[in-house]
Amino acid sequence: MASRAIFLDRDGTLVWPREYPSTPDELLLYEGIGAELHALQQHGFRLVVVTNQSGVAHGYFTVEALAQMHHHLARELAGFNVHLDGIYFCPHHPEGVVPEFRRHCECRKPQPGMLLAAAADLAVDLSGSWMVGDILDDIEAGKRAGCRTVLIDLGSEPAPSSSLRRPDFVVTRTVEALRLIRAIEACGPPIQHRYWPARWNHAPEQKGYSAPSSGEPASGRHPRAHALAGSALPGENGVGTGFNLFEHDGEEAR
Ligand SMILES: [Mg+2]
Numbered sequence: 001m002a003s004r005a006i007f008l009d010r011d012g013t014l015v016w017p018r019e020y021p022s023t024p025d026e027l028l029l030y031e032g033i034g035a036e037l038h039a040l041q042q043h044g045f046r047l048v049v050v051t052n053q054s055g056v057a058h059g060y061f062t063v064e065a066l067a068q069m070h071h072h073l074a075r076e077l078a079g080f081n082v083h084l085d086g087i088y089f090c091p092h093h094p095e096g097v098v099p100e101f102r103r104h105c106e107c108r109k110p111q112p113g114m115l116l117a118a119a120a121d122l123a124v125d126l127s128g129s130w131m132v133g134d135i136l137d138d139i140e141a142g143k144r145a146g147c148r149t150v151l152i153d154l155g156s157e158p159a160p161s162s163s164l165r166r167p168d169f170v171v172t173r174t175v176e177a178l179r180l181i182r183a184i185e186a187c188g189p190p191i192q193h194r195y196w197p198a199r200w201n202h203a204p205e206q207k208g209y210s211a212p213s214s215g216e217p218a219s220g221r222h223p224r225a226h227a228l229a230g231s232a233l234p235g236e237n238g239v240g241t242g243f244n245l246f247e248h249d250g251e252e253a254r
């Protein structure tokens with residue numbers, strides 16, 4: 001039977017962002033995400049890290065050093081009873097200095113190669129899966145693979161230039177992304193969600209998540225959560241637009 005997955009970017013998504021971390025102690029997990037990941041795993045989601053590591057192609061660190069980092073990451077998460085189902089990395093870069101890794105490839109995000117490989121390896125239903133990342137290349141990779149997407153907005157990304165790069169949801173912290181997914185997947189409490197980057201200065205044209213109006217579950221999943229496009233909901237700081245996510249019990253919410 002096909003499983004579903006949460007695909008997770010590594011740097012800036014699971015761990016604090018820094019430039020080309022190359023040793024295990026440079027990977028520092030965000031607070032609070034262990035319990036959320038555990039809950040999602042208990043609900044049946046596979047947890048798969050998909051990470052661009054062009055530092056290998058650039059000669060900043062080796063594949064062996066990367067393996068040590070990932071061993072450490074897996075062990076840190078195991079401390080929260082979270083067991084990664086896979087860590088996929090792309091070591092390539094077209095302008096790398098290490099000949100073996102200097103090339104265009106299908107695995108470097110925004111290409112979806114790592115997600116597709118994991119889906120094949122783990123029999124993952126991509127349309128029932130999620131991609132969480134902190135840049136729009138993560139979002140595009142997720143969308144190209146057919147997943148729903150959540151952007152962790154760390155402030156780096158311009159307004160999406162195409163629908164392939166437009167996230168279904170935007171939050172400011174990974175723990176919020178995981179709580180949002182749990183709410184939508186009915187394995188966590190309902191939440192209010194109303195964030196959209198003010199600097200993108202337009203409301204999402206498309207609802208992030210639409211519960212079917214009939215109240216029938218979509219693809220076998222019950223629409224517990226329902227997102228409405230907001231015309232001009234005030235954001236946390238009184239600016240920007242967003243949308244509400246609230247419990248949907250099969251009747252019009254308003
Ligand atoms: Mg990242």
Ligand SMILES: [Zn+2]
Binds near residue numbers: 090106
């Ligand atoms: Zn690659």
